[in-house]
Amino acid sequence: MPELPEVEVVRRGLDRWVSGRVIASVSTLHPRAIRRHAAGADDFAARLTGAEIAAARRRGKYLWLPLADGELAVLAHLGMSGQLLIQPAAAPDERHLRIRITFTDPAEGELRFVDQRTFGGLSLHPLTDGGLPEVIAHIARDPMDAEFDEDAFHAALRRRRTTVKRALLDQSLISGVGNIYADEALWRTRLHYERPTASLTRPRTAELVTHIREVMNEALAQGGTSFDSLYVNVNGESGYFDRSLDAYGREDEPCRRCGTPIRRRPWMNRSSYYCPRCQRPPAAGS
DNA sequence: TATCCGACCTGTTGGC
DNA sequence: TGCCAACAGGTCGGAT
Structure with missing residues (x-):
């Protein structure tokens, strides 16, 4: 069950393997895995295709991948059982694979969101001036944050x-x-x-x-x-x-x-x- | 306004 | 062996 330390381990992995790469395609295999996106999975994919990913960030149990344009970010919550995996394209699909994101440099692997209980998901949001996705503005700073008061x-x-x-x-x-x-x-x-x-x-x-x-x-x-x-x-x-x-x-x-x-x-x-x-x-x- | 609590979801385990 | 209930628990939104 991912809490802060587990999410931070994942954030570091994403920073190592995904930051700086350009998205080539997004496939949604389970509609529930895309959250709060009224325009639907196709629109979600269209907005991300061609976007470059910047450094991964985290607050509490949320982590997000800002896009290099500085205006939007892919927000992720792992829920109870969510996993973000870097896998070779040839690797067989996981049983609970929900979203697949490929990149313009496929040799470095693809990003997969796998989630058995579907409590987690990905969403796309504008960033506030502080670089925080708007929908998690109500989330307090975590105790590992230097500015925790x-x-x-x-x-x-x-x-x-x-x-x-x-x-x-x-x-x-x-x-x-x-x-x-x-x-x-x-x-x-x-x-x-x-x-x-x-x-x-x-x-x-x-x-x-x-x-x-x-x-x-x-x-x-x-x-x-x-x-x-x-x-x-x-x-x-x-x-x-x-x-x-x-x-x-x-x-x-x-x-x-x-x-x-x-x-x-x-x-x-x-x-x-x-x-x-x-x-x-x-x-x-x- | 503050607080509480059920619903969501699926695989595993244990009891009968 | 098979069926069923209990359990795991983060977040949201409705109820109090």
């Missing part, structure tokens, strides 16, 4: 009447964090997922942000987290960070700090993993 994040947490894990998954407050890294950062910070954000002190917020950055940097160094081959880099290779997780996916296994079995609790149609001893639930009514 920790004071503003803390103030926003204090204003909200919600709980800390909900806030971490709210991409308008902090972007790039998904279920896996939220559980990992909360475990490292010894915070229960239902702690009200209004009760967090400034030092606790700082600690939380530090742990988010730490766990993301460690994951990035290992190529990301892959559970079931649904996440791979542009060369189809899995990451190894799943072997280093402390909470997520470790139900009934001993906490690496205190030995207490990790618990899994249903939470918002997904799961939360936590140590019941290190991460005490908030007192009722707090």
